[in-house]
Amino acid sequence: MLFLPDGRQMKAADSYTIREKKIPSLILMERAARTFVETVMERKLDLSNVCVVCGSGNNGGDGFAIARLLLEKGGCVTAVMAGNPDHCTEETLRQMELFREAGGTVGNSFEEGEYSILIDAVFGAGLSRRVEGDYLACIEAMNRSGGVKLAVDVPSGVSTTTGEVATSAFRADLTVSFQCAKLGCVLYPGRDYAGEVTVTDIGVDTSVLEGDREAAYALEEKDIKTMLPKRRPNSHKGDYGKALIIAGSRGMAGAAYLAALAAYRTGAGLVQIYTPEENRTILQTLLPEAIIRCYDFFDEKELLRLLNWADVVNIGSGLGTSDKSRRILQTTLENVQVPCVVDADGLNLLAEHSRYLSRLPHDQFVFTPHMKEMSRIVKKPVEELQRNRMEILTQFTGEARITCVLKDARTCICRQGEHPYVNLSGNAAMAKAGSGDVLAGVITGLIAQGMTCFDGAVLGVYLHGLAGEAAREEKGIYSVLARDLADAVGTVLKRLEE
Numbered sequence: 001m002l003f004l005p006d007g008r009q010m011k012a013a014d015s016y017t018i019r020e021k022k023i024p025s026l027i028l029m030e031r032a033a034r035t036f037v038e039t040v041m042e043r044k045l046d047l048s049n050v051c052v053v054c055g056s057g058n059n060g061g062d063g064f065a066i067a068r069l070l071l072e073k074g075g076c077v078t079a080v081m082a083g084n085p086d087h088c089t090e091e092t093l094r095q096m097e098l099f100r101e102a103g104g105t106v107g108n109s110f111e112e113g114e115y116s117i118l119i120d121a122v123f124g125a126g127l128s129r130r131v132e133g134d135y136l137a138c139i140e141a142m143n144r145s146g147g148v149k150l151a152v153d154v155p156s157g158v159s160t161t162t163g164e165v166a167t168s169a170f171r172a173d174l175t176v177s178f179q180c181a182k183l184g185c186v187l188y189p190g191r192d193y194a195g196e197v198t199v200t201d202i203g204v205d206t207s208v209l210e211g212d213r214e215a216a217y218a219l220e221e222k223d224i225k226t227m228l229p230k231r232r233p234n235s236h237k238g239d240y241g242k243a244l245i246i247a248g249s250r251g252m253a254g255a256a257y258l259a260a261l262a263a264y265r266t267g268a269g270l271v272q273i274y275t276p277e278e279n280r281t282i283l284q285t286l287l288p289e290a291i292i293r294c295y296d297f298f299d300e301k302e303l304l305r306l307l308n309w310a311d312v313v314n315i316g317s318g319l320g321t322s323d324k325s326r327r328i329l330q331t332t333l334e335n336v337q338v339p340c341v342v343d344a345d346g347l348n349l350l351a352e353h354s355r356y357l358s359r360l361p362h363d364q365f366v367f368t369p370h371m372k373e374m375s376r377i378v379k380k381p382v383e384e385l386q387r388n389r390m391e392i393l394t395q396f397t398g399e400a401r402i403t404c405v406l407k408d409a410r411t412c413i414c415r416q417g418e419h420p421y422v423n424l425s426g427n428a429a430m431a432k433a434g435s436g437d438v439l440a441g442v443i444t445g446l447i448a449q450g451m452t453c454f455d456g457a458v459l460g461v462y463l464h465g466l467a468g469e470a471a472r473e474e475k476g477i478y479s480v481l482a483r484d485l486a487d488a489v490g491t492v493l494k495r496l497e498e
């Protein structure tokens, strides 16, 4: 598992390390600079005309230390103090002095031009407001200049909390981040400004973040094995859960198919689809392994019987928003006693009838909205959600007390009392109809096998992204279909088995 702290959280970890581990700030700075320069040397970059632009905070201190170490490597290096020297931190002043003692010169304004390497050490994790005035002009001039562009810790101008760029930010080819990638460098648009992100170990103790429920995590491939439900030799289908998929409407049999297929591919023992009568033949043909139960009209008794049968329910993919669908959703939300994944039209109906939210019989619900569906639920524009996704998601899950998977190129998963997760797997091949139905099916399949709603959601999203990577490998970024994703879940799980 990786921490993805924002600036405040990283500062807390830095301070903890300085205070409790007795590692002086100047030593951490020296380590940061050394690992940065190691990265430059490993990549055999041209040191013939290096410019390091420094701010007055500790990011600037890193910059001066980097300038000095590159000078020692034989580089031709100039440094620029872009900030107000009177506001320099003690460490930054000391680093500037050391650079001068080593023979370096410090300019006081950045000259636009051609460099072999241009290093941005203006702002790091301490950015606290919009970049304006001389700073803005400096960053824009840096962006117009030539050379390999490297950012120290964070590209200046990117919010470490949201990834937002309020005015402008440095456009890096490579960002060398210390100890952890910062949250804002994995969320968009910050991700685009950061370029490639590499993380170096400078010995900051991040254990203090374990106690901070706001600090975000990301899964890594090595985490999956311990999380995946086990399959025992002496077992039968009943041991891996009965999943009820309430999905599909006229012309939308595919959504039910994809969700059910994905639940099976993920390992669910038995999948039953509840869908309109006209989908019977299609689904029976596409997925003979599933039980197909069909309806012509709303039959409350039958629905309650099915809800009673299931170990996990998945409702909403392609369900439609007719009155019949609404009644099915309402009955399900009010009566289901097992974990329940609500997707797509289930969420659209819920947004129209927000009173259903206050009547959920328990907290074992997983909502899987994409940005537009979430905007309908929380009644905020998509742009606001994109700018401030974590805060809005945290507030929503605090009030609704459910697990919520907010889907996007960087999907975020939240539940009150848990660390939020940001998903780092997947790619743009997945931006295609039906991908979300597959995700709902994967999460349902994991919960069917006994995972909690939150763990099933976190792992499901990560696996779904890995499946996207495997499918892209085989079919290419343009041609992956949602059903390839469901099949690729199998490829990924098999790889993990080996």
Ligand SMILES: NC(=O)C1=CN([C@@H]2O[C@H](COP(=O)(O)OP(=O)(O)OC[C@H]3O[C@@H](n4cnc5c(N)ncnc54)[C@H](O)[C@@H]3O)[C@@H](O)[C@H]2O)[C@@H](O)CC1
Residues within 6 Å of the ligand: 011, 014, 015, 025, 026, 028, 029, 030, 032, 055, 056, 057, 058, 059, 060, 062, 087, 089, 122, 123, 124, 125, 126, 127, 128, 129, 130, 131, 132, 135, 152, 153, 154, 178
């Ligand atoms: N001991 C530590 O805390 C360590 C810090 N490190 C480096 O220090 C950085 C964090 O240093 P700081 O906390 O000093 O923060 P920064 O150097 O990122 O910047 C903070 C300074 O910029 C000002 N500022 C913030 N936003 C501004 C804006 N939009 N316009 C104008 N001024 C603005 C602040 O008032 C403050 O003076 C990290 O990113 C990392 O590079 C590393 O050296 C490792 C150790």
Ligand SMILES: Nc1ncnc2c1ncn2[C@@H]1O[C@H](COP(=O)(O)OP(=O)(O)O)[C@@H](O)[C@H]1O
Residues within 6 Å of the ligand: 344, 369, 370, 407, 408, 409, 410, 411, 425, 426, 427, 428, 429, 430, 431, 432, 433, 434, 435, 436, 437, 438, 439, 464
């Ligand atoms: N560019 C991308 N990078 C990574 N994942 C993506 C990208 N685009 C889409 N996805 C993933 O694909 C899924 C799309 O879901 P959704 O929009 O609900 O599709 P649908 O409703 O058509 O099934 C989500 O899980 C999302 O995270």
Ligand SMILES: [K+]
Residues within 6 Å of the ligand: 059, 120, 121, 122, 123, 124, 151, 152, 153, 154, 155, 156
């Ligand atoms: K920077």
